Amino acid sequence: MDVNEFREFAKATIDYIADYHENIRDKQVLPDISPGYIKDKVPSDPPKEGEHWGNLLKDVNDVILPGLTHWQSPNFYAYYPASYSFPSVVGDLLSTGLGCVGLNWITGPAITELEVVMMDWLGKMLDIPLAFLNCSEGPGGGIIKGTASEATLVCLLAAKDKTVRRVKTLRPDLCDSDIKGKLVAYSSDHSNSSIEKAGLIGSVPMRLLLSDDEGRLNPQFLKEAIEQDLKLGLFPCYVVATLGTTGTCSFDNLQEIGPICEEFNVWLHVDAAYAGAAFVCPEYRYLKNGLEYAESFNFNAHKFMLINFDCSILWVKNAFNLINAFTVERPYLKHEYDSAPEYMHWQIPLGRRFRALKLWFMIRTYGVEGIRKYIRKQTGLINYFSEILKKDSRFEVCCKNLALLCFRVRGDDNLTKMLLNKLYERKQIYVISYTYKKNTVIRFSINSNECSEADLHFAYTEISNQVDDILNKNFIVITKEVNFKIEFDKSMELENIH
Amino acid sequence: MDVNEFREFAKATIDYIADYHENIRDKQVLPDISPGYIKDKVPSDPPKEGEHWGNLLKDVNDVILPGLTHWQSPNFYAYYPASYSFPSVVGDLLSTGLGCVGLNWITGPAITELEVVMMDWLGKMLDIPLAFLNCSEGPGGGIIKGTASEATLVCLLAAKDKTVRRVKTLRPDLCDSDIKGKLVAYSSDHSNSSIEKAGLIGSVPMRLLLSDDEGRLNPQFLKEAIEQDLKLGLFPCYVVATLGTTGTCSFDNLQEIGPICEEFNVWLHVDAAYAGAAFVCPEYRYLKNGLEYAESFNFNAHKFMLINFDCSILWVKNAFNLINAFTVERPYLKHEYDSAPEYMHWQIPLGRRFRALKLWFMIRTYGVEGIRKYIRKQTGLINYFSEILKKDSRFEVCCKNLALLCFRVRGDDNLTKMLLNKLYERKQIYVISYTYKKNTVIRFSINSNECSEADLHFAYTEISNQVDDILNKNFIVITKEVNFKIEFDKSMELENIH
Structure with missing residues (x-):
């Protein structure tokens, strides 16, 4: 496919997408097919020779459309939104089209730098504590991740690393694996399943505490659980509070949970995957009161902020906690925060898409x-x-x-x-x-x-x-x-x- | 932005991308900027009111282009390729444009089903053992992940889970955390840094064995290391062999490493992030001899197979090892393999992009x-x-x-x-x-x-x-x-x- 065929094919696809949206109400929101439906429609072997692109959009219509659940249909009221906006689609297209990938700064300076500014824009829009912003004096900052699952896991691992180092200074008789075997984390039984999964993956038992009638983490239960575990010789290391639970969009009370985490020196992570976007409106900001106690805060721009999947925003008060946990060669030297961060040390994967473009657009x-x-x-x-x-x-x-x-x-x-x-x-x-x-x-x-x-x-x-x-x-x-x-x-x- | 503005804006962006590629040789491959360059070019606060899209492409030119490292430039000989092809760009555009997200099967049947077929197409193209294919009788299958880092980590966690369960049947006196504290994994000192990072994240020490002069894992050293560790009371659980190392594209010898893993009941994961794509050519297939010993095999279609980032392919011989490790509610019931897999249980995140489209195109x-x-x-x-x-x-x-x-x-x-x-x-x-x-x-x-x-x-x-x-x-x-x-x-x- 040469560049002129690309122009033709891509523009036809733009029209296909636009038509899809213009006629979205004509499509039944859930498809009429059974598992395995595609086997009769797609050859079981790859084609030996290439074919003209002209067939592809026709086959999308015949093979793919009948098997889609239409998330953008007004009749889709399940889950939470898969956010969508036209400028975000175009920003994503440009990111793919330029074909650039971010590893360290020099492999894509604009990729890192636009992300730094966008994280500050979003942080200001949501009125979160200054300490989370890249532009603040301290070691805080924001980064784009794929999903809230990744954000929760990354912070759990950082909390784990931080707690092990803290406990070691207090208890030099214990080795790393002794301490790791006694870490414990907490959330409510109404928190997202990804919270429990993070505990499973990170090998830290996640205690899902009984929430109150409204699906909120009960601060008293949290305090009791931490005290119990301390008596048992365990090391509480991580609490996940939720702003906008998946089931009923309930809000944990950070003003009550925060001081407990502070008292016991436990990392407080706030998962606002869905509800975070609403803080752009001043009338909803009271729901995040107490956020200043959090060590990390996450919301999905791809849920309720017009950005196409995937684009999950994570802010931390001290990026060194991530860097220390993820850098294979640990850089204990002070990083110059007036220059650009090396995001590859803030995350699990090495490579990164240029996702800041869709936010900017x-x-x-x-x-x-x-x-x-x-x-x-x-x-x-x-x-x-x-x-x-x-x-x-x-x-x-x-x-x-x-x-x-x-x-x-x-x-x-x-x-x-x-x-x-x-x-x-x-x-x-x-x-x-x-x-x-x-x-x-x-x-x-x-x-x-x-x-x-x-x-x-x-x-x-x-x-x-x-x-x-x-x-x-x-x-x-x-x-x-x-x-x-x-x-x-x-x-x-x-x-x-x- | 209404749908007609979208048509106009998106098509202008298509032309922008096409022009970018047609003139790629005019661009200096590395940019002439310093860290923090973007601060003078982008306002520090988000705009209160929206503006016309017409300004955006101009600003991409003025703000983004001067800060890009041009991965698609013929003068870019660093790292490995960030794969690119026009049909893949269009496939990705369509995925974003349709705005559908995969969670479980019913939320996007076509998303899962096309992926199942594409994994088989790719597996046949690379001539990998049948046991890895979705269309085979057994519990094997393939899945698209974001990066090789994720694939290596996911398999390490599955190997960990599998080993803990195996050891528990042999040593009922040990509890889970005793066993977890004694697990150990192996790779060569020329393997990718993501292998070491997987060990760090998964809390399994990764022993990086001295490789030979050509950068290959030394099978004798591997055997000795496993024997040493067994004598120390440790539980070897995971070996990562590399086909095409990051430094020099060396190939570990699977025919020698495989039998050692088999002898000691250790999960062999094969990381062919770059080189895997080459197996589409029969003349390179001898380099993967011994792949039948592997429990899991990974290659990045986004490195050397014309697919835009991200698209990392993982095959496993037994998907239940992933499902058992990642499912919060563990489904020990036999899954019907003639219907569709629930990929959300094969991975860390819950949501998934429709990445099979770019492979298909x-x-x-x-x-x-x-x-x-x-x-x-x-x-x-x-x-x-x-x-x-x-x-x-x-x-x-x-x-x-x-x-x-x-x-x-x-x-x-x-x-x-x-x-x-x-x-x-x-x-x-x-x-x-x-x-x-x-x-x-x-x-x-x-x-x-x-x-x-x-x-x-x-x-x-x-x-x-x-x-x-x-x-x-x-x-x-x-x-x-x-x-x-x-x-x-x-x-x-x-x-x-x-």
């Missing part, structure tokens, strides 16, 4: 006010939907935070389960379930940028019709056999995936 | 023969350059493998160091150094797809002129003061980065 095109407008539109829509549900006595809105709400059908839990089953079978809107205060609830998250009040009426009508159907057909079954167990597809359960 | 456009032609063109060019150097008695070609060679200036080591310094100051071609048989050598890797014989003559002329200059000016210094120490920029040393 999006922020400049939207402006801070434009991003606020987007966040407020999405949270406004959830309020609108909540009002629709509240007017219908069959439904109970159980909780509502930012652009997420959870609701259920009043009465027996099986009604909600049957509703989920029907919605999933019909594939007209995509929602998933969660367990809230021992009840099955339907998580409903405003995800698509295109979502409108009309789309919410469509969703409500779909839900309402299915409930009509269930209540008409099953009233007797339900009232007579309260313990009748409804089995529903595992893939609808958030607990099974998130 | 590239392989179909090039065909297997087209990819072979590309590999042979690049290896042919290194032979051509080797012949040029050999005709000049001032140079010694120290080693040559695939599309990489290492050479030095005959005589005192300082001559080569001075040459490196001059090349780095002049920024006309980009090479880096390595230490080979105790001498400083210049690594010269054919990277750009556009590289031609004419470009190699340009590189040779640049090198030759600088050597002329050094020999004329420094002949007396060099011959009189053999121990005169030349300090050269650390960022030129591969050891400092790779």
